[in-house]
Amino acid sequence: MLGGCVLAAACQTPSALFPIGPSPATNSGMDHNRIDQRYMAAAIRLARRNEGLTGTNPSVACVLVRDDGEGWYVVASAITAPGGRPHAEPIALAEAGSLAKGATAYVTLEPCAHHGRTPPCAQTLIDAGIARVVTAVVDPDERVNEKGHAMLRAEGIHVTAGCMAKEAAEGLAAYLIQKAKNRAQVTLKLAVSADGFIGIEGKGQVAITGPVARAQSHLMRARHHAILVGAATVIEDDPELTCRLPGLQGRSPIRIVLDPNGRVQPGAAAIRTAGQGRTIIVLGEAVPQAHRLALQAAGCTIMPCEMEKGRVALPELLEDMAAAGIHSVLVEGGAKTAAAFLQEGLVDQVMLFNGAGKIGGTGKPVTSPVGERQLAAFEKRETLTLGEDTLTRYTAR
Template sequence: MSTSNHAQDAQDRYFMMLAIEQAKQGLYTTRPNPAVGCVIVQAGVVVGQGFHPKAGQPHAEVFALKDASAHAVGATAYVTLEPCSHTGRTPPCALGLIKAGVQRVVIAGLDPNPQVAGRGVKLLEQAGIDVTVGVLTEQAEGLNRGFLKAMRTQMPYVRLKIATSLDGRTAMATGESKWITSTAAREDVQKLRALSGAIVTGSETVITDDPQLNVRSSQLGVPAGQVPAPMVVVLDRRQRLEHSLQSDYQLCRRLDTLYWRNDDLTALLKDLVSEYQCYDILVEAGASVASSFLSQQLVDELIVYQAPCLLGEKARPMVAFNPLSLSEQLRFKISCHEQLGPDLKLTLYPL
C-alpha cells in the first residue's frame, strides 16, 4: 500500500473529487451508513460511477462496477472510503473489485469501522491490486464526520445550532421567537436536520415553541420522504412531559420520542451511538441546554445564524453561563461564513 500526500498526482485528485461528488448524492439518505462514492477510470476516461444511496442497498462500488461493465478490467477505481471486507446486508466490495479485474484502487481514507479497518486494503493487495491511500482525505472525511468519529471514539459528532440577533438574543422575554431569522436560514437548518441521526432539545423548548423538529424541505435534492427521520430526544429532568396521543405538544404525540431524565449528557451521547446508531447529533434548544453541551465540551461544531436585528437586554440570551473572568471564556475558530438572505451563517469549531 502506498500513501499519498499533498503532492499526489493531479489526475488522482481530479478523479477522487468526482468520487466525492458522487458520494454527496447519498448524503441525506444513507444513515446510519456513511456516504460513499466511486468512480471507475480507464485510460483517463470515466467508464463507471456510483454512490451508496441507502442502508441495505448496494454500495457505491457495486453501482460503479455495473456502470463500467467490461471496461472495469485493468481500470483504476477511486473510492472515498476503504472498500468493505465483510458480508453484511451486501457482499464485500473489496471482493467485487477483485472479481471485476480492476488493476488499481485509490482510496481517500481507511474505514475505522472495526469490521473493516484495513482489511479491505489487505484483501486488495493480496490479490495483486495496487492500492493508494490518502487522496483528498480531509475532503472525503468531511462527508462522514459522525460515522468516523463514532467508529473511532464511540461518541457522536455534535452540532449545536443557535439562531440569534446581533446582540446575542434568541427570543423576547415572553418567549416569542418566530421568526428572528429568515426563510433562507430556516431552510438551511433543514439540511442540518437531514444530516442528523438524532435531534436533541429541551422540555422548555417543547413547552414554549411546540416544535416538530422534522425534515420537510423540498430543496434537499431528494424527496424529504426518502430522508430517514431523525430521532428526537427531549431532555426532561423535571419530568414535565410524557407520551400521550392527546398531548398538547407535537413531539409528545410521537411514540418514538426519547425522554432523557438525568444530567449525564455523555451517557446520553454514548447511548445514541451504541443503542440507536445515531452518529450525527443536532442540538436545537434554549440557552440552558446549549450551555450544558458547551460547558461540558461536548460540541464539535457550532452553527450560528445571526439576523441583522437587535432585541434588547431583556430578551433571552443565546447561552446561560457566566464566566467570571476572560480565562474562562469559550473560544472558537471560524471555519466559514456565508450570507443566507439577510442573515449571516457562522460555522465554528471549539479551540
C-alpha cells in the first residue's frame, strides 16, 4: 500500500467508504479467511486517513461487521480521532449502537488494555457484546502487548490475531518504530531526473516532476508529523515546506531545519511564516545568542543538538524528536542531508520520484545521493505511475 496514493479517499467520511446494509452478493462463496482479509483490508485503508493527525497515538481503524442471515455487512467504522482521542473502537461502537452485540470487530492494532484518560478499548468491546475480534498487529506497548487479546479471550470472545499484519504494520510504522527503537521514523523523499540529478547548484528549485507527482509529494507531507531539510535547501531554494493541496492546507507538518552553524536568516520563507505553523530550527551550541533570539522572535522553536565530527548527531536528534511527540519525519533535504541519514542507517523508507525529463547540460547538476549501492539496503515494494513520472517505494530490509 503506497503511502499517500489514496488521494481521492483522503477527505471522505468513514461511512462513505463502506456500504451500509446487507450485501450477500458481494460475500457469496467467500470463505472465512477471505472475509477477514476483505474487511481488514478496508480497515487498513481507512486508518491511513488520519496518519499524522493523531499525535503520539497511532491512527487505528475499527470496522464492525455482522451477518444476520442475508450476508455480511458493515454496521459502523471509525478511526482514531485527531489528537489521538477517542480511540477508534468506542467511536465505532457508539455509531453501531445495539447492532454491535454479536458483531465482529476488525481492528488494525490490538485493543488497548490499560486505563488512561478513558477505559481500555478491550473492555469497551466486551461491554458492547462483540462476539469476535480480528486484529492485525500486536501492540508493542508494554502496557498492552497481548494483554488486550487476553482480556477479550477471558470473556469468551473469539480472537483472531495477525490478519494482514504486514500490510497493517506499514501504516503503523511510525508508532512501531518509536516503540521498538525509541526514535522517529524516517522517510526519505527524493525526486531524480531521467539523467540522475536532483537539481542544479545555484538555480534554486528545479522542476523535475509534473503536477501529478507534486500532488502526491504534498500528500506525503500531510501524512507525516514533520518535514526536515538542511540549511542549504532553505538558503538555496527558499521553500515554504507546507502542504498546498486544496482542503489539506491545515495538515501541513511541523517544519524542521538542520542549521547547526546558524546560517539560515529570519527572512527565509520557512522562517517568515513560522507564525502559521510550528517551525523548529536545530542549532549547535556555538550559534550566537543574538541569532537565536532573532529566530525565536520570528516564531521559531529552537532545538539544541549534539554534534559529532562537525555534523548534527542524527540518532540523538531522532530520539529527541520522538520524546517531543514527533514520530514520523519526511526528509526532503538536499544531497548532503539525504546522504547523512543514509550513512547512519536511519532511513526506514525511501520514496523515489523519477522524472521523465533531463536537467543536465546547464550549470552544475547535483547527482542523486541514492543509487543502486544505497538501494541495496532496501526492498522494492511497489511502483506507481504518476503522469509521465513514477514513484517507487522502498523499505529497509
